[in-house]
Amino acid sequence: MMTAYPIGTPGQAWGDAEKAQWLARQRRQRSHADEVLSTIERLRARFDVVQYGTLEYPPDSYPLFALKSKDWREENPIALITGGVHGYETSGVQGALRFAQLHAAAYADRANLIIVPCVSPWGYERIHRWNALALDPNRSFRENSPAPESAALMRFVAPFRERVLLHVDLHETTDTDETEFRPALAARDGVPFEPEGIPDGFYLCADSENPQPEFQRAVIDAVAKVTHIAPADAKGEIIGSPMVAPGVIEYALKQLGLCPGITAARYTTTTEVYPDSPRATPEQCNAAQVAAACAALDYALAHA
Numbered sequence: 001m002m003t004a005y006p007i008g009t010p011g012q013a014w015g016d017a018e019k020a021q022w023l024a025r026q027r028r029q030r031s032h033a034d035e036v037l038s039t040i041e042r043l044r045a046r047f048d049v050v051q052y053g054t055l056e057y058p059p060d061s062y063p064l065f066a067l068k069s070k071d072w073r074e075e076n077p078i079a080l081i082t083g084g085v086h087g088y089e090t091s092g093v094q095g096a097l098r099f100a101q102l103h104a105a106a107y108a109d110r111a112n113l114i115i116v117p118c119v120s121p122w123g124y125e126r127i128h129r130w131n132a133l134a135l136d137p138n139r140s141f142r143e144n145s146p147a148p149e150s151a152a153l154m155r156f157v158a159p160f161r162e163r164v165l166l167h168v169d170l171h172e173t174t175d176t177d178e179t180e181f182r183p184a185l186a187a188r189d190g191v192p193f194e195p196e197g198i199p200d201g202f203y204l205c206a207d208s209e210n211p212q213p214e215f216q217r218a219v220i221d222a223v224a225k226v227t228h229i230a231p232a233d234a235k236g237e238i239i240g241s242p243m244v245a246p247g248v249i250e251y252a253l254k255q256l257g258l259c260p261g262i263t264a265a266r267y268t269t270t271t272e273v274y275p276d277s278p279r280a281t282p283e284q285c286n287a288a289q290v291a292a293a294c295a296a297l298d299y300a301l302a303h304a
């Protein structure tokens with residue numbers, strides 16, 4: 001039997017007191033400056049580093065950075081790669097940085113790259129899915145967003161959103177989704193927690209309004225060379241959604257306020273790496289994110 005989440009009253013949504021109680025339990029466990037900003041500093045020679053905002057959670061303050069291709073060419077399409085929308089999803093952040101370090105140069109003459117390695121630095125440090133307001137940034141990409149992480153990214157992309165060809169958003173699905181984050185979400189909203197299980201392997205979320213199945217398949221084929229792809233469960237689903245092709249499910253991105261809905265890109269996908277598999281190392285997870293980004297770019301540029 002599931003024990004109740006330690007904050008709040010079952011059946012009642014949290015108010016400010018419960019959110020404050022939750023916040024008081026969150027501890028800084030790693031350093032955005034050491035693990036993210038230091039790498040961004042080293043990339044200054046090769047990218048235009050743009051600070052697109054500052055995240056203020058007093059006493060903490062975090063600069064928000066994007067890496068832009070230095071040799072920007074107006075005639076080329078824009079490709080957007082985002083990581084760390086969920087701060088705890090380490091390989092999303094480190095995979096985006098690794099792509100910038102090792103692979104971005106290979107696309108310099110064909111695409112204008114914008115890489116946002118860590119959308120949610122407060123969550124990166126606390127290894128948490130939510131921001132300090134107990135909001136999920138990846139359900140908050142909407143007009144007048146209450147999540148400052150989401151609002152800042154939307155403001156940043158607004159001037160060029162129509163010119164984006166590709167957006168890859170790098171995520172993970174972890175065991176802590178089932179043990180901590182979904183129980184917390186159910187408790188926050190005052191609804192029962194329904195376990196869904198955690199798929200063992202990599203999968204993609206496509207946009208149900210614009211699924212681009214051939215594009216998704218190209219990404220899955222590339223990642224399968226690096227790490228295993230999640231199978232469907234007994235119901236033919238991955239994490240509660242029908243598997244529409246090997247390793248692919250669909251969400252209504254814009255309706256749900258998900259990150260890859262922030263531009264008008266023809267090609268969008270969300271990667272979901274599974275770092276807790278006995279068959280996957282952190283190194284493999286970072287490599288899977290990079291393989292996904294490269295395959296997505298290769299496909300999008302070949303079909304632009």
Ligand SMILES: [Zn+2]
Nearest residue numbers: 086089171172
């Ligand atoms: Zn995520």
